[in-house]
Amino acid sequence: MSQIKPDARSTVSATDIAVSVRNVSKVYGDVQALKDLSLDFPRGELTSLLGPSGCGKTTLLKIIAGLLPATSGQIEVNGKTVTGPGPDRSFVFQDFALLPWASVIRNVAFGLELRGVAKSEREAIAEKYIREVGLAGFEKKYPHQLSGGMRQRVGLARALSVDAQVLLLDEPFSAVDEQTRRKFQEDLLQLVQNEKKTFIFVTHSIEEAVYVSDQIAILLPRPSRVSEIIRPSSFRDKGVDNIRRDPEYLDIVDRIWASLRSYVE
């Protein structure tokens, strides 16, 4: 059955931690968004951040990305303290953040372009990831010619093409319809297996978190801390089609809902 522990740090050894958040606090003016938050993200796994709206999930993700400074505490990625954005992390934005004046291939290659990779080389890499996210044939199209789901795939391909070890995804599937979303979730599981990268995934959806995660961190509302870490164990290998019927899956969904429902009034 499931291993549900308030603290999962004991289960993974320190060398297998890709990202480690230590006692991070964040204050915006008079709003304390995060308070003394500590959390480890095991290498090669997908960790979801789940919590009520406004609890600081985006804030935490941006601090890890180096886009926002923490008020106190520190972040370590592969043992190195984060001081700003770096090539070891890449971000998938909730609103895609594509360049509307650039074609799909230039958008996907944009991260490499900023890193000074030569045009032919970066376009070859971009083409590979465009194929990987299922957009082959759309290289020359522009973002306004794509659906929301396709745009998000472009954002994902861009994040993958810079080959960062850590991928930060802020509610990447919230702007797509339910069918697309399910397809994306399956693709994401595939991606975690293939890419051997560490994924940090913010979502509002309990089912989505349980479906895709190796580890789920439940955040309490402001000032936010980790209230619980859940590591689903038994259904991960049963194949994508069976997960949603698995008793453990249903158990965990119920359990998370029970602990979060008190904050939704």
Next chain:
Amino acid sequence: MTVWGYRLPALSSLILWALLWEVVGRLEFTFFIPPFSEVLVTLVALLPTKAFLGALWTTAYAFWAGVFFAIVIGIPVGILMGKSRILDELLLPWVNIFLSAPLTALVPVLMVLFGFGTKTVIITTALFAIWIIILNARAGVRQINRSLVEMARSFGASPLDAFFKVYFWAALPEILGGVRIGVIRAVKGVIIGQLLISIVGFGALFELYSSKFLMAEFWAVLIVLFGLAFVLSEFLAYLERKVSYYAASR
């Protein structure tokens, strides 16, 4: 416009006004308005003359130089103002004052400072155009989607890259809008500058024609100027439409 079910081509209403002009001219109300046909004939005769081509060249040179400076200074200043709070607070009041100030009154001061020549005309032209270009570039940068900025940062964009690969393009529809209005104002600037100095370009021509009561020549030059300004503005509006497809989707 449609008349009796026929769609008339754009600007066909101008024919009506030209006819009216012709009639008024033929009636010989005033020497000030010669018939339109006479003006046209004069225009055709005037175009290849040395005086006209010389004036056109001087004016075009001063105009493009003024527009050039207004653009290459105005756009970066506007973008920087949009990005930097301090710079914005320092400069915005001045930009707003100069935008609405009667710049014509400044021309005599410029003449004292820079002489009675092309240099003063260029500066006048630039002064007419630059403020709206700055304001629009600033507005364009301020509406850039924040996640585009964060995206550039997260992939390690240098400030220069962020400027040329993201901010400039993201603000381009507004920037072009500003350039279009700026160019129209520059037309005013270059003519007003020349008129006040009155010894260069079209200013000298106008001075000559009006002092000798050569009204047909006067109108002919005016029509050419209006036509050029119109074509310029339409061309810029066309450029603006070409990039506006992405303005909505930023």
